[in-house]
Every structure is written in structure tokens, then in C-alpha cells.
Amino acid sequence: MTAETPDPLLLAALATVQDPELRRPITELGMVESARIIGSVARVKVLLTIAACPLRSTIVADVTAAASTVPAVDSVQVEVGAMSPQQRATLRAGLKHRSVPFGDPGSLTRVIAVASGKGGVGKSSLTANLACAMAADGLRVGIIDADVHGFSIPGLMGITQAPTRVDEMILPPVAHGVKVISIGMFVKGNVPVIWRGPMLHRALEQFLTDVHFGDLDVLLLDLPPGTGDIAISVAQLLPGSELLVITTPQSAAAQVAERAGSIAAQTGQKVLGVVENMSWLQLPDGTRMEPFGSGGGAELSARLSTTLGTEVRLLGSIALDPVLREGGDSGLPVVLGHPQAPAAQEIVRIARGLARRPRGLSGLKLPVTPV
Template identity: 60%
Template structure:
């Protein structure tokens, strides 16, 4: 016959789909009752009424408990946490911190933060961001994306994230799509309504996305910045000073000149430029395979060389992404090409860039190791 200990041990393997931690650890298991005939009744607390993941939680609990020896039937009942329970949960998720703080800005954070920037709009910056995130997640990394382009938000559609965030007290649970956690102002606005805000509002929105969203332990966080060097770029430098800038451009020299200016903000904000990505690097002829340089050549290298001179550090070209209709189709359908057609020219180029970024480790330079020597010399 099944025992309560065995059932609770099985429940400890069930992760909340939004928080990604065991429901037993989160205090979500209200009760476990086992009948003489082996029927098990489990009551689970939802964080909020109308939780969008209620069916997923029910199915995960049912599957886990059904595998326990002696269980003949599983009945799952859903309840809702009280205000006090939600406060306790939010406090636990914040690690006991009561003040708003950006976890990625802490000296001990091991999350690699990449701010994806461009000089102009229309160079494919968001497409690059989404596909890099999906590729790194497919490689087993824990990845998050902040759609920091408040006016021109497009990441949810391109990533296939159609869910809405759940809020626990003042903490926001980001939806996940294709293995990537994502947050965007588009998840909070009705329909296709425009966002008409001034600078201070933009800063507060970005701060909330970074400090009030429960990201968990991420390996990589990507920020899809708006084009240019405006308020958001400055706010990123203030809120996440350790963020590294990834510049996206096209081969066209006019676009490259503007992209170089966008990357040069790193000198003023004391940030590192991790590299340059050249998008739309030629069109493979569908008949003969010869590359047609629709937008010219050399823009990416031009940006990299200019930023190397400006910053005094080596800024490499991380990759060149050819024009590929499958990349555009994937963005429209919310199915990143790195997942649907990873060996296509664009998919392979994006996966190679993701491998370079995802494989980098945060250095310990400047980090406090928490060690105090007993003897001073």
C-alpha cells in the first residue's frame, strides 16, 4: 500500500511550471489523503485564482503520484493561497530581501547579461535576440529575455510567448516559450495599443522587469534594446552595469556607421562590447547557390574595427547571418529558425554565435569571494 511519505517524495519531483521549483518547497501541497483502496487525494494550492498553469500542475501531480507503488487512482483538488501565504512565498523567492533589487547587478551574480543593441531599426536585432535565446536554451542553458524595446516590442510574437504573466504579491512570474523565460510591455497592453511614455516611465518599466520579475537562476539574460542610444541604453548601464553589449548591424556601410555610434556608448558607460553580429549578409541564390550581396559587404567588420579603435579592446565579429526566408517565417509564426530548421544557413549561423556567447564564463575579476585572511601583512 502507498504511504504518505512515498507520495510526498513523488510530489517533491513536481516543479511549478512558472517558478520552476518543487511544489513541496513552495508550500503548495495542502494535504495528502490515502484511501484503503489505494486512491490518493492531493490538494494543491495555486498562487492565484485563475492560474493559467492549473491544468499543467494538475497533470504533473497526477503523473508523479500515479507512479508510486500501490496507487490505484489520483484525485487532484486545487485551492488558492491566502494573502499571507502569497506574501510568505514572495519573501522566500526574494531570499528574504524586502527591498527591490536587480539580482543580476549583484557582485556575486554568475548570470551573463547581454544587451543587444543596434544603431537603426530594421536590422533584425530582435530576430537575432530571439534566436540566440532559443538556441542557448536548446543547448541546456537557463535563459531569459527582457523585451526592453518598450515602444517597438515584438519579442513575445517572435518567440511564440502568448501567455500572460502571473503576479504573486508584487512579484511577476514570466511566461516561458521554447524554453525561454520572457517579459515584455506587450504582455500588459491591450491589443496592439501603442505605449506613449517619457524617459522616467521607461526607466521604471525596465527596473520592474529586472527587479520584480522572478527569473530564478539564469545562465544568460538577453535584453533586446531599442535602436539608438536613448534612455533605455542609459538605464541598462545604471541598473545592470555588468551587462555586455552585442551590436547588430547589416553589411551596408551607412547602417554600419550608425551601429558604431550605438556601440560607442560603452565607452561612456564603462561597459564591455562582447562583439558584432552582421545580419542579412548576402542572399544565397536559390538556383545556383551563389551569394548575392544585396546590402553590400563588410559592414560588420567595419563596425568591429571602429569599436576596437574607440574602446582600445578587441571587438570581434561573432558571425554573419545570411538572408533566409525561413528566419522571417519563424519570427512571424513564433517558431525560431534555430529550432525548426537548425541546419539552414541562417539557423546554423545563429547557433554558432549562440555557442560562442553561451560558452563564455563570467570572470571572477572584481568579485568578492567572501574570504577574509586571518593574518594581514
């Protein structure tokens, strides 16, 4: 073996290391420039996508751990460099070739738009928790925080880092196994985003085209409340997306939420169902109090079924639980921080019901022609 020839055992070990942002093996991404074993020392040179990669230390630690598993290796030396513009261009071309266009009729990614009629019903909290519950079950999940004016997903997911840019491509941060993008990652402090319709549409379009999510099983969109510009843009850019409508028990909230679900009659989207949040509060003596009344979820389900001419089921009712709020404040969703809480268990049940549809090729046209 010459000095320039990579060691096959060492390469095989490094193939188990994934880039934390791209979620692909570093050997497949062209990030391993050299991998040799000299005596009992493994010497690896890794090329980062950009010199200022925020996850540099994570990659070095993972490479060191993987190389240490190779027999006869007593120590590991990792040299870190950066890709050249040509190498980054090759990387981008490969990623674009393999990525799944979510708006394509042949996409295998299930796109779920989480909608509500009004704010304050817990839509964003449920989006974050549903995503984490699905990821914990082994699915590849992404979130687009489409509520540009009222973004909250980064805080709910505990994300403080900015996305990494590889030239024109954006790599979304990963939290709790979920890839996340939000306009909140591009503004400083708590500065408001003051945009009108065309800018909102362009922001969503850029999230869908310039952000590299890779191959996802489920993509969740946290929509702003109501039936405004973003709801219309989602229907245009992602015609195969499905709506999940969130409400609270009071009748007034259900009436407003009906409008958010009824948009499907005009856009051709499917309504997956209704989730009633803040349904009841368990008191210390074990009894349940209904501070916001009762029946709103069932009422909304019945109304949408009549309006759309198809069954829209009430998928679940989630308790008003302090630990759910605490999880949102701390950036650790309740399904992970307090999995035994009634609210967490109900969210997990709903998430598994939504993810039950298998990911496959049934009903899709394949690009083959009989000879």
C-alpha cells in the same frame, strides 16, 4: 501513518513536479497542502499561487502523472485550492531571498544587451533565437524586451498569455524554455506606448525588480535602436552588462551601429562583439547574392576596436533566410523550427560562443571572514 501525515513516497514523486512559471518544485514552494495514499488511491491537494492561475490544468496534469509513478497507486485524485495571503507572503519572501540581483557585482548571471544603431537590422529576431539556442543547450535563460516603444519579442516567441501576478510579484511567461517579459504583455491589442524618459526608466527598473526570473545563467535584453534613454538606464541599472552590437552589411548601417557600440566608452560596459545580419542570400542555383552589399560587419568591428582600444570581434555573419522570417511570424524561432537552415546553424554557433564563459565564483568576493 496517520491520515494527516504526508506519504513520503508520494512527496518524493511530487518533488519532481515544477511550477511552470516559477520553475521550482511545488513541494519546495509550499504548494502541496496534503499528500496521502488511501488504499490504492493517491489524494493530493495543491495550492495555486492565485485562484485564477492560467496554468492550473498543466499543474494538475503534472501532479497526476507524478503521483501515478508511486508503487501501489492505481488512481489519483487532485484537489485544487489557492494560497492564503499569508502563504503568498511567505512564498514571496522565500523567492526574494533566493533570487539573484542582476545588478549586483557578485551576480553569476551574464547580462547581454543586444543593441543596434538603427531599426530593421533583425536585432529582436536574433535576441529571440540566441535565447532559444542557449536554452536548448540547457542554460537557464531570460529575455527582457526593453524596446518599450517597438516591442516585438512576445510575437517572435509565440507568447499570447499575460504574466501571472502574485500580489506585487510578476511571474514571466515561459516559451521554448525561456522566461520572457515585455510591456507588450500589459497592453491590449496593438496600442502604442507613448512614454518619455522617466517612464521608460521606471518600466525597465520594474522589470528588473518586480519580475521573478529566478536564478538565470543568461539574461538577454532586447534594446531599442540607438543610444537613448533605455541604453543609458541599462548602463545605470546593470553596470556589469555587456553589449552585443547587430548591423547589416551596408556601410551606412555600420556607421550608425558604431554609435551604439561606442556608448561603452562612456558607460564602462564591455562590447562582446559584432554580428552581421542579412549578409547574403542563397539563390536556387547555389550562388550567393549580397543584396545589402558586403563588409559592414568587419568595418564595424574594426571601428569599434579602434574607438574602444580593445579587440571587438566579428562573431558571425547570418544569411538572409526566408525561414528566419517565417519562424518570427509563427512564433517558432528558426533555431527550433528549422535547425538545419544555414541561418539557424550560424545563430547556434554564435550562441555557444557567447555562452562559453563558465558560470563560476572565480574573481568574486565571498562573504566569509577568517577567524
